[in-house]
Amino acid sequence: MSSDNFYVGWQDDMPPSTKKFIKKLLLFIGLITVSIVVLIVVFQKPFNNHVFEFGNTTELTGVYIAKPYPMLQLTHNSAALNSESVLLVGFGKFGAESIMQDIENEEGSLDLNEITLAGTLIYGDGVALLELTNKAQSYVSRSGNFRQPLVIDKNSELITLTGEILDPKCYFGVMKPGEGKIHKSCAIRCLSGGIPPVFRVQDDNANTFRYYLLSGKDGAYINQELLPLVGQVVTLQGIPYSHLDWTLLEIDPKLNTLISGKNE
Amino acid sequence: MGVNYKAVQWNRQKKNYDVVLWMIIGGIVLLFSSLQLVIHPEITAETLIIRTSALTAFVLLHLILMIGPLARLDTRFLPLLYNRRHLGVSMFLIALIHGAFSIIQFHALGDVNPIVSVFTSNPNYQSISEFPFQILGFIALLILFLMAATSHDFWLKNLSPEIWKGLHMGVYLAYGLVIAHVATGALQYENHPVYWGILFVGFTAVATLHIFASIKENKVLTALKTNAVNEGFVEVLNVESIPISGAKAVFIHNQNIAIFRYLNRISAVHNVCKHQMGPLGEGEIVDGCITCPWHGYQYIPENGRAPEPFIEKLHTYSVKVIDGKVWVNPTPKPEGTYVEPAILEQQ
Ligand code: HEM
Ligand code: FES
Numbered sequence: 178m179s180s181d182n183f184y185v186g187w188q189d190d191m192p193p194s195t196k197k198f199i200k201k202l203l204l205f206i207g208l209i210t211v212s213i214v215v216l217i218v219v220f221q222k223p224f225n226n227h228v229f230e231f232g233n234t235t236e237l238t239g240v241y242i243a244k245p246y247p248m249l250q251l252t253h254n255s256a257a258l259n260s261e262s263v264l265l266v267g268f269g270k271f272g273a274e275s276i277m278q279d280i281e282n283e284e285g286s287l288d289l290n291e292i293t294l295a296g297t298l299i300y301g302d303g304v305a306l307l308e309l310t311n312k313a314q315s316y317v318s319r320s321g322n323f324r325q326p327l328v329i330d331k332n333s334e335l336i337t338l339t340g341e342i343l344d345p346k347c348y349f350g351v352m353k354p355g356e357g358k359i360h361k362s363c364a365i366r367c368l369s370g371g372i373p374p375v376f377r378v379q380d381d382n383a384n385t386f387r388y389y390l391l392s393g394k395d396g397a398y399i400n401q402e403l404l405p406l407v408g409q410v411v412t413l414q415g416i417p418y419s420h421l422d423w424t425l426l427e428i429d430p431k432l433n434t435l436i437s438g439k440n441e
Numbered sequence: 442m443g444v445n446y447k448a449v450q451w452n453r454q455k456k457n458y459d460v461v462l463w464m465i466i467g468g469i470v471l472l473f474s475s476l477q478l479v480i481h482p483e484i485t486a487e488t489l490i491i492r493t494s495a496l497t498a499f500v501l502l503h504l505i506l507m508i509g510p511l512a513r514l515d516t517r518f519l520p521l522l523y524n525r526r527h528l529g530v531s532m533f534l535i536a537l538i539h540g541a542f543s544i545i546q547f548h549a550l551g552d553v554n555p556i557v558s559v560f561t562s563n564p565n566y567q568s569i570s571e572f573p574f575q576i577l578g579f580i581a582l583l584i585l586f587l588m589a590a591t592s593h594d595f596w597l598k599n600l601s602p603e604i605w606k607g608l609h610m611g612v613y614l615a616y617g618l619v620i621a622h623v624a625t626g627a628l629q630y631e632n633h634p635v636y637w638g639i640l641f642v643g644f645t646a647v648a649t650l651h652i653f654a655s656i657k658e659n660k661v662l663t664a665l666k667t668n669a670v671n672e673g674f675v676e677v678l679n680v681e682s683i684p685i686s687g688a689k690a691v692f693i694h695n696q697n698i699a700i701f702r703y704l705n706r707i708s709a710v711h712n713v714c715k716h717q718m719g720p721l722g723e724g725e726i727v728d729g730c731i732t733c734p735w736h737g738y739q740y741i742p743e744n745g746r747a748p749e750p751f752i753e754k755l756h757t758y759s760v761k762v763i764d765g766k767v768w769v770n771p772t773p774k775p776e777g778t779y780v781e782p783a784i785l786e787q788q
Contacts (some may be wrong), residue, residue, distance in 0.1 A: 270551025
């Protein structure tokens with residue numbers, strides 16, 4: 178008595194005309210969905226090829242440099258890395274200071290001493306980092322060799338650069354993308370936890386980047402002041418100087434930071 | 442009559458519905474992740490999970506929102522509406538995977554509680570391009586959670602259909618929040634015009650369908666403004682305009698009334714189903730019962746009562762037919778009151 182195409186859910190079968198319609202409809206939904214999925218993947222920004230050797234522990238030997246950020250100046254070449262030094266970072270969203278402090282509490286001061294550390298390598302674009310987990314798993318040994326303090330030549334002029342403040346742990350391999358708006362909150366957490374801030378500046382007319390480690394005057398810790406500027410395009414003024422294979426940029430976050438309006 | 446009447450429980454159509462639904466979900470997940478691995482092999486597992494679940498939930502949310510107006514505009518879409526609840530709960534679970542993984546990835550193992558960090562890490566509330574977009578997703582997820590948690594008919598009964606319906610209108614708020622979440626979040630980084638195009642087309646499709654459906658509804662309702670009135674009866678429409686075994690809905694004196702034509706009779710009941718307030722006037726007579734287009738609840742036309750053992754009751758209205766015109770008394774009778782149907786002369 179009901180018309181042929183009235184659908185009642187609890188009946189065992191749909192009316193044939195409805196069934197035909199629903200089949201066509203599902204095909205249509207399927208086609209649209211497939212096109213959307215393909216478009217999204219095809220037009221997605223490519224990821225960088227940075228590496229996080231998750232689950233793989235590497236031992237590195239080098240001179241421990243504590244200031245302004247914990248680093249190891251490698252004394253034995255490591256096959257995977259083409260850098261002179263590795264930046265040390267902690268587990269999760271923390272810097273390496275507290276782990277190194279724990280180790281030094283037991284081993285005495287290690288600054289400028291040759292030591293061997295174990296951790297997980299993070300590397301890309303000529304930069305390498307080592308993630309330490311805790312005192313017991315990270316400290317291997319000291320050799321007894323040590324070096325003289327680095328000579329720092331800070332005669333340079335003030336320079337102005339535009340780029341993005343990143344956390345190097347995520348950017349150089351742990352997360353993709355480890356930059357920009359999507360990653361902003363995470364970069365804020367990482368810097369807040371003591372991971373050294375890195376300033377990425379794109380070279381003129383090229384898709385290559387220069388990286389600067391940021392600190393305050395004489396290596397002062399300025400991470401908290403930088404948090405509002407992370408993950409967007411900013412212009413900074415600072416005094417650059419060489420530090421191992423890095424360039425450090427000493428900035429005064431209160432005076433010399435200009436936020437530029439444009440996004441990318 | 443009432444033998445094959447079942448409340449909304451497990452049945453064959455529902456199983457089919459869920460099979461098709463999970464085939465669509467599985468298809469999106471499989472296609473999206475394998476294309477990612479082929480075109481962007483550097484992708485991390487976390488990003489793959491976050492993006493796959495985001496896209497799947499987003500597509501399902503659009504489907505959910507389009508089904509309502511589509512079914513209003515063309516009854517052939519009704520099968521999609523029948524088990525929309527499972528569509529909604531599935532969408533919530535997938536969005537939950539996205540939200541949970543995002544919170545772990547971007548906020549866990551830090552110096553602040555991850556949930557607190559969602560709200561405090563990015564304080565740029567005054568900016569659009571730098572807006573803390575994750576908060577928008579978080580609130581949307583909370584709304585979707587409330588809806589999924591109260592989706593069972595148990596809550597429908599306990600909260601009353603009106604409150605339940607109001608709560609479930611929250612899906613529009615959640616949708617708006619999700620659109621803003623995507624526009625101020627992912628699309629500030631993945632800013633290819635194709636992405637903005639997809640977002641725009643999706644939003645426009647949802648909005649346009651809702652506008653068309655409401656225009657259609659308003660046409661039905663406003664068509665009857667100046668009617669003849671006689672002894673409390675109002676002239677509403679021609680008998681011929683009511684489909685056989687079907688109904689027409691009219692809105693007079695603030696009453697939403699469905700007028701049914703079946704065998705050679707006319708009966709009128711309140712146009713709002715006791716289940717989820719479905720439009721009974723868009724239903725039909727099946728096995729002698731008014732049958733709701735949404736989930737098939739049934740009512741006897743003369744007294745508005747669901748057949749035994751069910752207990753739902755509708756308001757009924759007095760009707761008469763004069764010279765091929767239906768007249769209805771818009772004063773509702775108490776729910777479940779028997780009203781003598783108007784008998785049509787044999788043509
Ligand atoms: C706790 C709640 C949520 C959080 C923390 C969150 C976080 C995020 C993050 C970080 C992204 C960028 C990820 C990336 O592109 O790599 C994102 C993108 C996205 N989110 Fe959410 N979200 C939440 C809830 C939701 C909800 C409820 C939906 C609704 C379906 C949703 C839909 C999307 C979509 C469609 C994208 C863009 C997908 C893409 O980038 O490929 N999110 N979300
Ligand atoms: S049967 Fe669900 S609304 Fe009528």
